[in-house]
Amino acid sequence: MRSADASGFGPVDLYLLGLPESRLDRAALSALIDLADTGLVRLLDLIFVAKDEDGELTLVEVEELPEGVEIDIASLGATGLVGHDDISELAAAIPAGTAAVLVAIELAYQRELAVRVADSGAVLLGYERIPAPIVSALVDNLNPKRGD
Incomplete structure (x- = not known):
């Protein structure tokens, strides 16, 4: 049985995070950096x-990146992965006069899941992500609070 290889990759998600100001600072990235430090995402x-x-x-x-924005570039798994087509498509959502950070994130458990599924002989036939706000709204509608 193969094990998840640190140089291998699982599925990758692209996130476009609108910034509160039109500049990038460490505070805007702290949630991502902190989460990456846990090993849950790469x-x-x-x-x-x-x-x-x-x-x-x-x-x-x-x-x-400018001084004061400290990201350990060596820890990034695939700089250059995000292409110009990705940037052009996602940047359409950025309002004029503002800024965003586009990040490629791998969920670590998905890499292990991909390896285990392949090792079992199974094949992924489909995948769809349901955004968190939609799931929350659906669950709220399915399980209305009693007494409201």
Whole structure:
């Protein structure tokens, strides 16, 4: 039986996180960094994206982040993974005059799950993610609070 290889990858999610200000600082990334430190997720790539009032994009790769934004670049699993097509598609959601950080994240358990499924001879035939707000709303509708 194969084991999950540290150089192997499971499924990767791209998250576009709108920033409270039009600049990147450590506070905006602290939740991601803290979660990565637990081993639950692995940060693979990170790009800062700013959109000016005219809709022009400015991209800052993780290697070019300004002083004061400390990310251990060596710990990132696949810098350069996020491509220009990904950036263009997701950046459409950034309002003019604001900024976001685009991160590629691997959920560590999914890597192990992928290895175990493959080892069993099974094949993943489909996958769909249901966003958390939708799940919460569905559960609330299925299980209304008594006494409301």
